[in-house]
Amino acid sequence: MPWLTILMAVPVVGAVLVALTPKGNGKLAKQLALGVSVVVLALTIAMAVQFSPKGPRFQFVETYDWIPRFGVHYGVGVDGIALVLIALSAVLVPIVVLASWNDADAPHAKYSVKTYFALLLVLEAMMIGVFAATDIFLFYVFFEAMLIPMYFMIGSYGGAQRSYAAVKFLLYSLFGGLLMLVAVIGLYVIAGKNTFMFPELIGAIQDPTTQKWLFAGFFFAFAVKAPLWPFHTWLPDAAAQAPAGAAVLLVGVLDKVGTYGMLRFCLELFPDASKYFTPLVIVLSVVGIIYGAIVAIGQTDMKRLIAYTSISHFGFIALGVFAMTNDAGAGATLYMVNHGFSTGALFLIAGFLIARRGSPYIEDYGGVQKVTPKLAGVFLIAGLSGLSLPGLSSFVSEFMVLLGTYERYMVPAIISATGVILAAIYILWMYQRIAGGPTAEPVKEFKDLNRRELWVVAPLIALIIGLGFYPKPLLDVINPAVDHTLVSVQVEKFTPAIAEKGAGQ
Template sequence: MPWLPILIAAPVLGAVGVAALPKGSDKAAKQLALAVSLVVLALTLAMAFQFPLESGKRFAFEQTYSWIPSFGVHFGVGVDGIALVMIALSAVLVPIVILASWHDADGTGAENPPKRSVKTYFSLLLVLEAMMIGVFAATDVFLFYVFFEAMLIPMYFMIGSYGGAQRSYAAVKFLLYSLFGGLLMLVAVIALYVTAGKNTFMFPELIGAVTDPGVQKWLFLGFFIAFAIKAPLWPFHTWLPDAAAQAPAGAAVLLVGVLDKVGTYGMLRLCLELFPQAAKDFTPLVIILSVIGIVYGAIVAIGQTDMKRLIAYTSISHFGFIAMGVFAMTSNAQAGATLYMVNHGFSTGALFLIAGFLIYRRGSARIDDYGGVQKIAPVLAGAFLVSGLSGLALPGLSSFVSEFMVLIGTYQRDEVLFVTSAIIGTSGVILAAIYILWMYKRVANGPTAESVSGMKDLNVREKLVIAPLLVLIIGLGFYPKPVLDVINPAVQHTLTSVGVQDQPPVAGVGQADEKGAGN
């Protein structure tokens, strides 16, 4: 069964269906979009259960069709463990986001947003889902690039048409930053094709095709800058707080939870494997940028007065961890980084959605406008606390496992740079406690602010949105093994392609499990 083409086609067809609904059928549009996304989720899970853990083959469910033979481009899809968990992340988040965004385009809510086209919003969401799945499934570098760039457009319209007051500024900034990075990557993609001289863009055949160290460096930079902007890594991050703060909450979840991961995913998949020598040469630089990002993002987050901006800055800090894990090039660090991509998607997703619920009720994103929410809306505040605690990597919650693996994996390199980085990086965990708990304190504790006194607690729909995320956060916190089992062989493949001798396996899956479960 051609799982991946179906997974890409289904949301596109759904989007067309939603867009083709007659005017005024807003409710039907939402229901159809939700149904389509649930079908995609079911298909993804069905595929995931058939994923061969021990096949020895690089990619599973491979499908390759010739697309543009004149350019050597194939419609090539296939997944390894890393891609699989990222696709699963997207497929899980989309129905949650659709359910959470139920009223985003209605023009209701305390912020008094104008009424917008509901159909368009949900069909954009579905188009975006297709592209997210496509970008992770692509085994052809050109196809990857096509999805990488094309997915900007639906997100651009979601921010620009449905976002907050500064939406058009934020949308344009987002688009131009990403486009600029993407165009540099385009040059590198072309140059990769020309230098490799294999008349194909298929990723497996391009591994090891560029041998000249000088060329590798330039191509690495072309790809890396695009991914660093996308991820975003310090100092390429300035677009993210604007975009995330202005995007509607649902779009912000997909933006930070999935789209940005394409950056770190690209580093892991393309930068490392295609240009191993250059990746090693640039490792110190990337590690230093990551550590700066970890600390900088955390400190700036502490100073934020806007909830969504705060969450965006925490993400910059977390992306620092992920990039550090990717470039530490040990199996622990890379498996941790991959797991972090998933966990971060869930915990930040939950944070954004709860912030969205708060903003929908109160009409303001400013932290000062809240206070004592816990007494009035205990369920909302409780969910906020749990997802916040996951964001600060509390043991027992999912982010802890991945953050710990990244730090230990980096420390294992046993070189001054890595050890120092790991130690400095650890401070990010402490700073995280400050920004999360302080925000929670100001929002939920203390005397109930006048303005929130009439606030309603979560309704059934909102509980349905948050419950799966909390289950995943806690579940993966105690028992990450199934995900790690999928990720580990893929990470081993990556490390083999890069030609790195792994550190002695003092910490494997087992140890990480123990740590996670023991606390």
């Protein structure tokens, strides 16, 4: 069964059906979009159940000639890393559809309700495609194509400065993508294999200097997409101006394409260059961790604060990727998933607050927990996950990244650990100012979470708690894929001295 093609085709067909709904019948468009996204989630679960962690590296493989003259294929397949990220996309989209029920009805919206939800479904197809592509040219096509629906979602349905934020997002991403295109063409020409298929290009470039130049083209595009400091400046504007649901997919999924690309393509296609640039990337990652956290502390806008926390989190993920140890690599992959859930919950809760108060500024709130205890409760759980409290999902992945990094790079790991302390400051201070203290006059009129909003946050809170206590199912899928990646990079498995001593005894 062509699982991956079906997973991409269903939301595209759904988007067409949503676009064809009668004008003025926004409710039907919403219901249809929700139904299609739930079908995609069900199909993703059915596919994931059939995935064998001990089987071939890439499964559910489909390969068809697309442009034979240039060796371009429609090639898709998933390993454990791609599978969990596709699952992340499939889980978040129906939640975002339900959370965005009223987003497209805003008076300032440039296009219709059905256009917004059709764009959501098209974006879902692009996100699945970018993680599933095993042909590098096809990956590039999805990498660029997914910018278009997000651009229109921000620019047509966002906040007061939506046009500026959307253009900035698009220009940054297109510039990074242009450099990657040059590197993709260079890889194709220099390899001389007349193919863009990723498995066949592993090990094709042996010259260290050539690897460095090609690595730079790929890495720059991924660093902008992630975003890694100092390529991050587009993210706070885009996340702050995007509708809450679009911000969830932007930070929760689209940005993961950057760190996924580092792990998938940079390490395996250019192993020598990856090792050469590792010190630089680790420095950028550590700076990003500290910088993002410190700047987040000083933010007055909720969504900008959450965006800056994500810059700090992406520093942890990049650190885990380039530490090149099994624990750090698996932790970085798990971090991508857990960050999507915890940060997604924070953005959605911020959206609920803004919908009630009409303001994104923290100072306009106060005493929320006295008026809306359910809203304050889920806000606290999502915030505690964002600061990696033990027992919640982000703790496991952050601990694995720091542990794996410490095995090879002790000083960067110790410095990065201070990000945990800074996270406690920006999360708890934000929560204290919004939920604690005297109740602001406008807050007294707030209503607690309604049934739709409870359906939105309940799955995320359940995943945050569940994966905090039992991450094994995901790690069982992720670990073999990370191990295979590190073998391809020819990195010896690192055994801490304490483990060697225990084995000797």
